[in-house]
Every structure is written in structure tokens, then in C-alpha cells.
Amino acid sequence: MARRFADLVYSGVVWISALFAMVLLLAPTVVVLIASFTGAQTLKFPPPSWSLRWYYELLQSDELIAATWTSLKVAFWATLASGMLGTSAALGIARSSSAWARFLDGLFMSPMVLPAMAFGLSLLMVFSLMSVRLSIWTLTVGHIVICTPFVIRMVSASVQQLNPVLDDCSLSLGASRLYTVRRITLPLISPGILAGGFVAFLSSFDHVPVSLFLSDARTEVLPIKLWQILEAGLDVRVAAVSGVIVIVTLVGLVLAEWLFGLGAREQRAL
Amino acid sequence: MALHRKLEPFGETLPAMPLAAFFLAVFVAPFALLLVISLFESTEFRALGLHQYVKFVSDGFSVRVLWDTLFLGFCVTAVCLLLAYPLGLVYLDGGRRVRATILFLIMLPLLTSAVVRTFAWIVILGREGIVNNAMLALGLWGQPGRLLYSWGGLVVALAQIQLPLMALPVINSLLKLDRTLLDAAEGLGASSWRQVWTVILPLTVPGAVAGGLLVFAASTTAFITQTLVGGGRIVLMPVDIYQQAVGVQDWPFAAALSIIFTICIVAISYLVNAFAQARMRGVNGA
Numbered sequence: 332m333a334r335r336f337a338d339l340v341y342s343g344v345v346w347i348s349a350l351f352a353m354v355l356l357l358a359p360t361v362v363v364l365i366a367s368f369t370g371a372q373t374l375k376f377p378p379p380s381w382s383l384r385w386y387y388e389l390l391q392s393d394e395l396i397a398a399t400w401t402s403l404k405v406a407f408w409a410t411l412a413s414g415m416l417g418t419s420a421a422l423g424i425a426r427s428s429s430a431w432a433r434f435l436d437g438l439f440m441s442p443m444v445l446p447a448m449a450f451g452l453s454l455l456m457v458f459s460l461m462s463v464r465l466s467i468w469t470l471t472v473g474h475i476v477i478c479t480p481f482v483i484r485m486v487s488a489s490v491q492q493l494n495p496v497l498d499d500c501s502l503s504l505g506a507s508r509l510y511t512v513r514r515i516t517l518p519l520i521s522p523g524i525l526a527g528g529f530v531a532f533l534s535s536f537d538h539v540p541v542s543l544f545l546s547d548a549r550t551e552v553l554p555i556k557l558w559q560i561l562e563a564g565l566d567v568r569v570a571a572v573s574g575v576i577v578i579v580t581l582v583g584l585v586l587a588e589w590l591f592g593l594g595a596r597e598q599r600a601l
Numbered sequence: 602m603a604l605h606r607k608l609e610p611f612g613e614t615l616p617a618m619p620l621a622a623f624f625l626a627v628f629v630a631p632f633a634l635l636l637v638i639s640l641f642e643s644t645e646f647r648a649l650g651l652h653q654y655v656k657f658v659s660d661g662f663s664v665r666v667l668w669d670t671l672f673l674g675f676c677v678t679a680v681c682l683l684l685a686y687p688l689g690l691v692y693l694d695g696g697r698r699v700r701a702t703i704l705f706l707i708m709l710p711l712l713t714s715a716v717v718r719t720f721a722w723i724v725i726l727g728r729e730g731i732v733n734n735a736m737l738a739l740g741l742w743g744q745p746g747r748l749l750y751s752w753g754g755l756v757v758a759l760a761q762i763q764l765p766l767m768a769l770p771v772i773n774s775l776l777k778l779d780r781t782l783l784d785a786a787e788g789l790g791a792s793s794w795r796q797v798w799t800v801i802l803p804l805t806v807p808g809a810v811a812g813g814l815l816v817f818a819a820s821t822t823a824f825i826t827q828t829l830v831g832g833g834r835i836v837l838m839p840v841d842i843y844q845q846a847v848g849v850q851d852w853p854f855a856a857a858l859s860i861i862f863t864i865c866i867v868a869i870s871y872l873v874n875a876f877a878q879a880r881m882r883g884v885n886g887a
Contacts, residue, residue, distance in 0.1 A: 341793035348687035352768075355684070355761050356706040359721030360713060362731065366724050375729045416620040423617030432614050438624055439617075444814060444870055446822045448839045449859035452846050453631035456638060456856070476628050479620065537714040539825050543843060554716045558825050561720065565727070573717040580712045584705075 360577055366567075367574030374565050385571035395572060398556035405467060405552060406535040409474035414528045416475070417482030422516065425490035436483070443480045447540035450476070455544040465547050473541040478531035485530065489523025490516075529587060533580075632863075639856035646853075653857035663841070663858065670821050670838040671865060673756065677820040678813045680760035681767040685812065689772045689805075690797075703772075711765035719826045722758035723749060726830070750832030758830045759820045766819060767812035774808025775801070803880070810877040814870050821866065838862045 362376065367385060369378030389395060420439060424432040442450065454473050463469060493516065501511040517524075542552045553572075560566045642652040657663045692703045710718055725731045726748040736742040748754045778801065786796045824839040831837065838858065846855035 338793045341797075345687045345690050348684065349691040352684040352688045352764065353703065353706050356710055356764060359718050359725065359761065360709055362724055363717055363721045366721075373729065374724050374727065376724055376731050376734065416623060420617040420620040423614040427613050429612075429614070432617075435614060435617050435621060438629075439620065442628065444818045444866065446818070446839070446859070446862050446866055448822055448824065448842050449635065449863045450628070450631070452842060452855060452859050453635035454627065455846075456634055456852065457627075457631045460634070472627055476624070479624075533712055537716070539715070540822060540839065543824065544846070554714060554825065557716045557720070558829070561723070561829055565723065569720055570724075573714075573720055576714050576717050581709075584708065584712055 363570060363573040364577055367570040369567060369570070372567065374567060374570065385567045386574070388568050389571045389575070392568060394551075395553070395556060395568070398551045398553045401467065401546075401550055402536050402553040405471050405474055406532050408471045409478050409535040410528050410532040412471070412475045413478035413482050413531050414524060417479045417527065417531075418486050418517075418520075418524050420479075421483050421486035421490055422512065425487035426495065436487075439483050440480045442476050447477065447538075448543075451541035451544035454541065458545070465545060465550065467550050470542060470545045470550055470552070473545050474535045474538060477538050477541055478535050481530040481534055482524075482527035485527030486520060486523045489520040493519055529583075635856045635859055638853055639860045641853040644851055644853060653853050654861070656854065657857055657861060666836050666838055666841050667861065667865065669835070670862075671869070673752075673759070673827075673837065674817040674821040676756045677759045677763060678767075678816045680756060681764050681816045682771075682809060682813065684760070684764055685767040685771040685809075686797075688768055689775045690801075692772050693775045693778075707765045707768045707772075710762065715762055715823070716825055718762045719758065719829050722754070722761070722826075722830055726754045726758070749830060750834060752831075752835065755827065755831045755835065759823060759826055762823070762826060763816045763819050766815040767809075770808040770812040770815075771805065772808075774805040774811075778804055806877050806880055810873055814873060817869065818866060821862075 366374055366376060366378065368381050368383065369375075370380035370382035370384060371378060417439075420435070424436050424439075451473060454469075458465065458469050497515055497519070498511055501515045502508070506514070537554060539554050539558070542555055546552055546555060557569055557572060560569055639653050640649045640651070642648045642650045688703060688707075692700055695703065723730075727733070728745050728749070730748070732748055733742070733745040737745065782800050782804070783796055786800050791799065821837075822839055824843065827835070827837050828840055842855050842858045842862065845851050845858060849855075
């Protein structure tokens with residue numbers, strides 16, 4: 332009887348904690364969405380009146396639109412470059428257990444754990460020592476390093492699930508290495524590459540520490556612009572930008588799930 | 602053919618060489634430069650020495666900032682662990698619907714920008730925010746509490762923002778768990794609590810460690826959340842580095858701060874990993 336009671340308490344505690352965690356995960360997104368439709372000047376919650384005025388304001392703030400474009404451009408090029416470099420690297424190291432391959436894997440994954448602030452500062456020092464002017468390209472170089480671990484992780488997961496016999500078949504039938512990679516390996520791991528690219532794009536779009544050092548007035552990125560606005564005071568326009576990001580992400584998530592079953596794959600990769 | 606022979610020593614890792622070269626140039630070399638710059642005695646870049654490191658240890662403030670930052674990482678990681686396990690246990694026992702819901706809830710914040718999530722916490726914790734309004738309406742608090750710009754607020758906000766990084770590896774490790782072990786424990790009369798404590802927790806250490814390291818690294822370096830939710834009075838390493846580098850323009854000291862910060866994070870990751878591996882060997886050997 333005592334045990335039955337202990338198990339009951341256990342179920343209760345686990346379920347209540349889990350429900351709390353779920354509410355915690357969901358709440359901020361919902362709050363932002365609701366707050367963005369306020370008709371008031373302040374972020375009083377719940378909003379005293381409703382309107383789309385802050386979304387309308389967005390369309391007229393050139394600085395926010397410019398920052399969004401910069402962020403999208405940087406994320407695009409960083410995704411493209413880290414996608415190519417990362418996929419190639421994952422093909423080289425994912426199936427090897429040699430010490431050299433493990434070392435490379437550790438090196439490529441390290442931007443995920445090392446403080447990005449330190450990396451951003453060090454890259455700024457290199458550029459200024461070489462008197463390279465900061466531009467969208469110096470920013471992109473930093474972002475490629477930040478994005479690469481995500482690509483490697485996702486693509487490696489795909490490569491490891493690949494049956495190595497397929498490669499051997501292709502090679503023994505007379506295909507060259509390059510032809511085998513192009514016609515056999517790449518098509519089979521393409522879901523992993525797409526998932527990696529998706530996560531790389533989002534992480535670049537969202538990245539702050541490196542941009543903090545490598546972007547100047549001409550190359551302001553969206554997260555930093557938003558940070559500056561929020562430092563100056565609570566501007567409801569940020570709620571509208573957040574609303575747009577949440578809606579675009581939700582649509583993207585549903586599309587990605589529908590097209591590639593991204594959720595299940597991400598989970599496998601982790 | 603000649604080219605092929607020349608490339609032979611690299612063997613199968615050849616496709617990784619372009620990225621290795623790229624990392625050497627824009628990741629390894631900059632960190633080396635950072636180390637060199639941290640060794641200059643002043644912003645005039647004349648003599649070398651350990652001046653910046655002596656300054657760090659002796660001024661009292663910087664050591665305090667480092668300590669606070671690491672403690673913040675520790676608090677956030679602990680809160681994430683406490684939330685991720687119940688979530689994972691429910692996921693493990695749940696049906697298709699429950700699993701899909703939990704996965705969606707975890708992915709949602711992971712994919713919405715950290716700035717957006719930080720902003721949400723400002724709305725929730727602010728003077729006229731949800732928590733304050735609710736507490737005032739319920740008559741539990743006489744006046745609005747200071748939730749924003751407080752240590753507790755910062756920990757909760759960061760924990761929510763980083764929870765997905767913890768939940769995914771923990772769930773993954775729970776799924777790899779051999780269910781027959783739980784049935785055996787059950788059959789031998791272990792209560793649910795005991796099963797968690799003696800079977801589930803020890804066997805999911807790898808997931809908890811993987812998630813913990815990511816959460817620790819992310820929360821100690823989360824510049825935006827730290828400045829906006831923590832406010833000006835809570836000074837942490839990223840803000841300190843930023844102010845020294847961009848505000849004061851003291852590059853040698855900013856470089857030294859970065860190096861010390863990096864070494865601390867690497868050392869902690871290494872120790873935690875070593876501990877986890879020793880632990881897993883113990884479990885598997887027993």
C-alpha cells in the first residue's frame with residue numbers, strides 16, 4: 332500500500348513538472364504573439380486594446396528592414412559555405428575512427444562550446460591587424476565558423492546511417508570515387524544536408540556574439556538592432572518583429588516537417 | 602595518378618581538408634593571436650609579460666565577475682536538468698500524440714530567435730508584466746516586485762531559453778535505455794523513485810552531460826539575455842569583455858579576459874566529460 336502511494340506521488344510529481352516545463356516552453360512565444368497585437372504605446376499585458384498598428388510601423392522603419400536584409404544575406408552565404416565545407420568534412424570524418432579524424436571532429440565541433448564572445452573578439456583583432464575593412468563578408472566568415480558544427484552534426488548522422496556496401500558496390504562496378512560521391516552518397520544523405528542547412532541558417536540569423544564585434548553601422552544585423560532598440564527603451568515595434576519571426580518560423584517548421592520530417596531527424600542527430 | 606599518390610597520406614579524411622584549412626585560418630589562428638595580444642603589458646603594445654593576468658587576479662572585480670558567470674551557468678544547467686527529466690520521462694511513456702506535442706514544444710523555442718525569447722521574458726517579468734499583474738490581482742503582493750534585473754529572473758529566463766538544448770539529448774538517451782532493465786527493477790520490487798535513482802539516472806548520464814555542457818556554454822555566453830534581463834547591475838564575463846574591447850578599447854585586457862573565460866569553459870567541459878566517462882565505466886563494469 333505504501334508503495335502504491337509512493338508511485339502515485341511519483342507520477343504526480345513527474346507529470347506536474349513536465350506540464351510546468353511544457354507551459355514554460357510555450358508561454359514566451361504565445362506572450363510575444365499576443366503582445367504584438369496591442370493597440371497601446373506600452374507593453375502592458377494583457378493588452379488594453381487590439382490593433383495591427385505596430386506591424387504597420389514595421390513597414391515604415393527602414394533601419395529594421397535594412398537590418399533584416401543584412402541578416403538574411405549573411406545567413407544565406409554562411410549556410411551555403413558551411414553547408415559545402417561541412418558536408419565535405421563530414422564525408423571525410425564521420426565513418427573514420429582514426430585519432431586524426433576524432434581530432435578534426437573535436438576541432439569542428441568546438442565553436443559550439445567555446446565562448447563565441449572570445450572568438451568574435453579574436454577575429455576582429457585579426458581583421459584589424461591585417462587592416463581588412465569590416466564588411467558583410469568579414470561578418471560572413473565569422474558566421475560560417477558558427478554554423479559549421481550544426482551542419483557536421485546533422486550530415487554525420489546521415490553518413491553514419493549509410494550502408495558502406497553501397498559505396499563498395501559502386502566502386503567495384505568501376506565508378507570513380509567522385510562519381511560515387513555524386514551519384515550514390517550525396518543523394519542518400521541529402522535529407523541530412525537539408526536539415527543541417529536549415530539549422531545553420533536559423534543559427535546564423537539568430538547569432539549575436541560574433542556579430543557584436545564584426546558588424547558596424549553599415550552592416551547592422553537584426554538581432555543586434557533589436558538589442559539596441561530594447562536597450563534604449565521598451566519599443567513595441569520589437570514585439571511586431573518578434574511576431575513576424577514567430578509566424579515565419581512556425582510556417583517554416585510546418586513546411587519542413589511536412590516536406591522532410593525534420594523533427595524526427597533532428598532528434599536522431601542529437 | 603601522381604596527384605592521387607601525393608594525397609594518399611591524408612587517406613579518407615581528405616574531404617575534411619578544406620574545412621580544416623579554413624578553421625586553421627579563421628578559428629585557430631585568431632585564438633593564437635588573442636593569446637599573444639593578452640601578453641602585452643599595455644595598450645601601447647611594447648613589452649610582453651603577464652601584466653593583464655596579474656591585473657585580473659588582483660583587481661578583485663574581475664574575479665568576482667568570472668565567478669558570477671560560472672555560477673550563473675551552473676544554476677541554469679541545474680534548472681534545465683530538473684525540467685528536462687520529467688519532460689523526458691513523460692515522453693518515454695507517452696503515446697504518439699504526447700510525443701509529437703512534446704517534440705513540437707521543444708523545437709518551437711529552439712527555432713525562434715533568442716532575442717525574441719529574451720524579449721518575451723521582459724514582457725513577462727516587467728513592472729507591468731504578467732507575473733506582477735497576476736500577483737497584484739490575486740492580492741498576493743502589495744506592490745510590483747522587481748523581477749526584471751534580478752538574479753532569479755535571469756536564471757529562469759535563461760533556463761527556458763536553453764531548455765531545448767538539454768531536453769533533446771536527455772530524451773535521446775532515455776530512448777536508448779533498455780526497457781527490460783526497468784521491468785526487471787519493477788519485478789524485483791523497486792518503487793518508481795528507486796528506478797529513477799538507481800537505473801534511469803545512472804544510465805542517462807551521457808545525455809545529461811551532453812545537454813549540460815551545451816546549456817552551460819550557451820548560458821554563460823548569452824550576451825543579449827544577460828544584458829536585457831540581467832540589467833546593468835549584474836555584470837558578467839561577456840559584457841565585461843565587450844566593454845573592455847569596444848568601450849575602453851583596452852585590447853590586451855579584453856584578450857586576457859577572453860582567454861581566461863575560454864580556459865575555464867574548456868576545463869569545466871573536460872572535467873565533466875572525464876567524470877561522466879569514469880562514471881559510465883563504473884556502471885558498465887558493475
